Amino acid sequence: MDSNKNRGIIFGDQNFWIPSHMNFGLLALDAMLRTKDKVALVNGLTDEQTTFGELAQLVVNTAASLIRLGVKRDEVVAVCSENRTEFLITAIAGWCSGASVTFLNAAYGKNELLHTMGISKPKYVFLSPETYKTYYDTMTTTNIVDKYFIFGNTVNDPKLLKFNDLVKTHFNIHEFRPETDINGLMRTALILYSSGTTGLPKGAKLTHLNLITSVNQPSFIAKDLTTLTIAPWSNTVGIICTMDEIVHNRKVVYLSKFKEDEYLSCIQRNKVGVLMVVPPLVVMLTKSTVLKNYDVSSVEYIYSGGAPLDSVVIDEIKKRFSGLRNVFQGYGMTESTGALTEETDTSFRQGSVGKVVLGNIVKIADVETGKTLGPNQEGEVRIKGPALFAGYIGKNLADEQDEEGFFKTGDICYYDEDGYFFFVDRIKELIKYKAGQVAPSELEAILLRHPQVKDAGVVGKPDALVGELPTAFVVKKPGSNVSEKELVDFVADKVSSWKQLRGGVHFIEEIPKTPSGKILRRILRDYLKKPKSKL
Structure with missing residues (x-):
């Protein structure tokens, strides 16, 4: 981060090989x-190589x-x-x-x-x-x-x-x-x-x-270990991480869905050295009652991405895997072609999501003014460089960028004096349930279709196992007797599994909004801290 340190712009390595x-x-x-x-792929269920x-x-x-x-x-x-x-x-x-x-x-x-x-x-x-x-x-x-x-x-x-x-x-x-x-x-x-x-x-x-x-990213570890992945290849994390392993000639064992015994048996049979996971899976493994029945001593590293992993969970998982050397975290998005920051064997600080990786140029900007901020100041992550995507189909990428050509991610982070990044929150109001993303406005639009719903607002309810549970606040129409279960079922019939209202429905008198009509989700989240009977 030397060349533009005074301006608060952090460069990942920009020197890498591009084939002609x-x-x-x-x-x-x-x-x-x-x-x-050398074996490239192993079907973790059938052992086909x-x-x-x-x-x-x-x-x-x-x-x-x-x-x-x-x-x-x-x-x-x-x-x-x-x-x-x-x-x-x-x-x-x-x-x-x-x-x-x-x-x-x-x-x-x-x-x-x-x-x-x-x-x-x-x-x-x-x-x-x-x-x-x-x-x-x-x-x-x-x-x-x-x-x-x-x-x-x-x-x-x-x-x-x-x-x-x-x-x-x-x-x-x-x-x-x-x-x-x-x-x-x-x-x-x-x-x-x-x-x-x-x-x-x-x-x-x-x-x-x-x-x-x-x-072209250097591997976060120097050793040639077998990796187990369960992330869907239709998602950014799944396909980018797997292709990285393939290009670097490392063996990948894959599964298409998580079943605890199958997962642990797969680790044991294949002597897996690296687990590519999302935080909810790490939490599940810390609570596993059957893990002791399997030999998972081959696991040396866990790489977690998708959401921040609590330090308490990191400490607990280290106790459960006897051979575990470290748990690394990364932070990224589809628009940065995967990882934007990443921890490695030689660049690690617990609680952080690592340093800016190759091909990215990053600054932290004040959300209101756009001013570039320095170390230990929270602001929006903005990025450019050869890893930055080419835009959305049918949209002009310039509309998503600031005056210096940096893409506005909508995420809030800060970095310390050594260039380690720490994830804080999202400006975007997406709810993260496991590896899925849930847009509150989509669920609100569905709820408003119900004939007995006057108004609705949706937020994420924090959950240690899955990240956030989509939770609805509903204003009933006068004289309505609609029930929580009826609305949960009404939504479940119209959305994917990860978008269902697993946090339930709370009935309130009014959805808090700004004068311009935007829902004040911060207030709704505060409501979740109160007993349901007090809403």
Whole structure:
């Protein structure tokens, strides 16, 4: 943080290697070929293994087949699936072919699915048997998609092309020519979805340069250890962290969902050294009654992201894992292509979220004036640099930036004299439930559709296990006898699982608002500190 310390601007390392071809898929493919015989991926449920060489061949077969089928540069290839090896093969093959790739979350509700498809407009969609059953009929109503593909051999629908047919034709890796006529500064490689205050996801465009920058980060540890991840690859944390491991030739064990015994057994069988987790999972492990039945001594590091991890929880988890050397935290977002700050083996301070990582330029700005602040002053995090995304689909990135070109994140942090960042709160009013994001305005809009609801406000109720519980405050219409359960069920029928009103419903006389009509959520949160009978 030397060069602009006096101005309060903190630079992550800006010196890193960029391949001349500027194709992130080809970069990943070249990396796989460095250690062809080493295991790259392990399905943590079935123990099926794929080496880097096998993965590279499957990527080439798929990319070449996609090109033969007519996939063109910048057309969108979508994957709608839980974590499985074919998911990564398809994504990397899409990048190699020059297509833009997007992920349709396997936990979306119908409205969110249609909305995100409307944003990215995929021409090709890859489905797992599970997502085929749930979403295929809905997807076909959009008339957007030209071709659908199915993973595995359990679905025999003649309208679908089989993924296995794409990969069975063997192509010579050394003769395969990925799309290299790419302007990596401008070409969209990946579209991820970032929820905003409107409640519906926004399509964030990540370029090839963004992704190349993200995997140039030095590892937070120096050792070559096996990593276990359970984060959905449709999310930023899941895909960026996993691709980082792949590019650096480290073995990744993956699961698609958390079941305590399966998770702990997976650690034991695979001698996992690194756990990639979110805070609620760490909390669960501190309270586990079955952990003692498994040998988890191989775990040396836990990397936690998504929300701050309490120091008490860090101390407790260290007691439960006998071989644990450290628990690292990071802070980031889709718009910064993953991590913005990160702790490492050589740069660590408990309670912080680390220092600014490679490819990012950061300042802390006064929320009201925009003035750049110095150490130990809380303000909004604003960022720019080669890791900064290319903007939201259909929106001008300049509208999200300040006069110096810094993207306004809406998050409140401060940093100390040594450059360690500490997360404080969010200006944005998103509620974080586990790894999911919940926009209060979306739930408020649904509640207001109920015929017996006059007004509504939604906030997050702090919860040690999951982060925050979406909680509603409701003003009934005169004469209404609507119950809490009726409203909880009314919302649950219309949203994804993580957006349900797990914090319940509180009935009050009036929703506190500013003169301009904005809900004063701070006051609603204060209400949560009172006994329910006193509201």
